[in-house]
Amino acid sequence: MSGMFHTIGQILSSVALYYALCLIAVYAVLAFFSGLEMKRYILRNKGVKHRDILSSPHAPSVSILVPFNNQAAIVLEKVRLLLSLHYNDFELIIINDGSTDNSLKKLINSFNLQRADVLLNERVATAAVKGIYRSSDPAFSRLTVVDKLNGGRCDALNAGVNVSGNELLLCLNINCMLEPDALLRMVKPFMESRIQVIAAGAVVRSINASDIVRGQAVAFSTPRGLQAKFQVLRHLRSSLLRHMALSRFNSLLHVSRAVAMFHKPTLISCGGFMPECVENNAELVIRMKRYMIDNLLPHRIILIPDKICWLIPPGNPAAAAVQYQNSIRGTADGLRSHARALFNPTYKWLALSSASMFFSKLIAPVIEFTLCVSLLGLAAFGYIGWQPVLIVASMVYLFCVSMSLLAIAYEELTFRYTLNFSLSKLFAASILEPLFYYPVSLMWFFGSRKGNVAQPAATSLHVSMVTAEPQVPIAVAPVKNLNADKFANCEIRNLTIRNRQVLDE
């Protein structure tokens, strides 16, 4: 028996060592290509006057979609800030996803909103829309407020897609703060690329201890609390050392939920956002990529490393746990929905990147947990020596610390967001992070498998993916209509589009 444990110990320590070496090699390669991609981005944009887009009549029109639920405290300020973005041609669509507080009333009173009779071109199915409001004040002519029944964030975004009239959609989390010229920077890749860009994400940076003046972060300082520092390091590492490389190889599947720009015709052709998905973007991005590959359409998904979007990271472990678990759940949902693409050689890079996502997000934590527990147990009972365990652990630990510092160095050489952060505090955080954050995140990972993730209200809608022309019906699920009989003749049968009158309750 003792001999068997001894052999198992030898095998496991070898597996752990080779596993760690492989991961280190992969991450080092990704970090190298991320550096190249960031350099390329900076060179392409050095000296470019983004304001040229602002004044041009040929800049593309953008619809900004901002869903919210019970956010009366911040909604007015956010709308005002978004209306003051530097861009020539955009519309702001605020979607009230069944708020029970007085946020809608506040919006109506502050912006002189009036109910508008609008015939919706319902290209993606959503929960019933109760009303659409527009301002009688020309100063707020860009603002549209959609009031709908609660159906979750994705459902609200789908309602925004139906109302929007522009080709580019910027989906934004209401807690995010955008730079004034964020739209200019996000639109440029769509105009620049000769291949159709179907989605663009941005690196989200945190501002929990920064000075904010009139909605703009003016002075950045070290985030308060260990949790927030860990979040900063984690975001910088994943965005600047991993996602940039994936963007270079057009294999990016992670587009931030906080801020993302989509090409609307492609989004509609794919059936819009899927209400069942908590973390919608991973699933949506895979679906969009599959659609483009199935239809032999060249495409790109890119990540913009510029300073565009700011977010206050979760300050307490409970909130961080929910965020982490949502992310894991979203990845799992996305990959489950597109299991066929996972190891399918037809999809080439998509198959590879989704398989690597599957491994890194869902399998790797299980392997790492198993290896850690088994090796520690076997060493504790004396079946293997402590020395190989310590060597592997030290190697992995030092690699994690060096990656955090490399991410900070990348940031300081390029966009300098961490320039005013205390280096010693960041260093301390990067030393502590693998010791504290990683074991805790493993715990959260196993928590997410139990299904204790905050879910949005479920809807009965199902949006199927369409790989043929957009003329094929895409939204045929019954939508609860408040007064469907009266306007039954709006429905034109055997067509792609269902029209629904927005009615008084």
Next chain:
Amino acid sequence: MKDFILHIWDYLREIFVVRLPSFPIAIRCALFLIVFFTTAIAELYIFIAVQRRFLYYRLQRDTIWKNKFSNILGNMIVYGENETNEAIVQHFLPRFERMSIHRSSVRRILVQQLLEYRESFSGNTSQVLRDIYLGLNLDQYPKKKLRSRLAKDKAAAIRELSLMQVPGLVDLISAYADKSVDVANVDAYSALLRLDKVNPLGVLNTIQQPLSDWGQLMLFDAIIKTPGINIPAFSTWLASANDSIVLLCLKLIAHFQQHEAIPMLLNLLAHQNVEVRVWAVRVLGKLEDPLCEGELVTIYPNESLIVKSEILGALGKIASGEQIDFLRSCTTAPEFEIRNKARELLKAQEKSGTMLSNNTVDSNGVLHHALNGF
């Protein structure tokens, strides 16, 4: 404590030196990586700290020089209203020469300031700034950069030279234009537009690569904003094999309202590229010539949805009142966009909505939508 440290040291020495040859290859790799990562951590920390210090010093130094140059340039702008440009340049040139502009860091700040002021001012002040730039021989440095292998250096040099309108560079820059697809490309085209006094728009003949939307926007911007360009008939390029040039010229025709291009535009309605057809219809609408309406209505049945929608938009802009029956027929079209647009156009032609109510309107809701005040 000392004993503990010595103990650790002995332990590390034993692993990394004494027992190293006896370890299997994988463990030796791991030990090598441990040393490598430890060194990397120390180096990265020092690098970040030094980089921060260096940046801080550079910012301070730049601020001092920036203030000095701003003072001189400010004085120069308000100096003697009745003085000639030559006199102003003669007065201020020695002051700039006394600065350490032989140092690249100082020269960079001066050039930056001159470019900023040149962009912000026009007329005599702008001319004086250019004369100062040339008087200090600052053009020799970007000229050297034009031979750089790095596209970003080339692009920066081209931008600088074109903004300062340095003469005699047309041949040099045109050699870079259209050679490859890089960042210098569009800048080179824009520079040629600004610098070539004889045939500035000749660049449109030389472009072989398809221009992206961004490239078209930049060139459009350069053409409409460069003073002194003799605007030609852009219909000349509508027969170009490069569709992106055709698109750019269509935008320019609309901008300069070149009505003489209408016959060529009507020819483009049969173009194989749908984007060109869309833009041709859009430009016809912007030119608001009622004679085009018939042709647009003729091609309508065989067109794709996007072109059909654009045709309705064009008819709405022309709004001669001749196509009311056609618009009415469109209100029963199977496509939502077409029906909606047709109703909005009918409503635009008569606010009361009688035209709509006389039609086979599907529902009151549709009528309300079309008559919506927003």
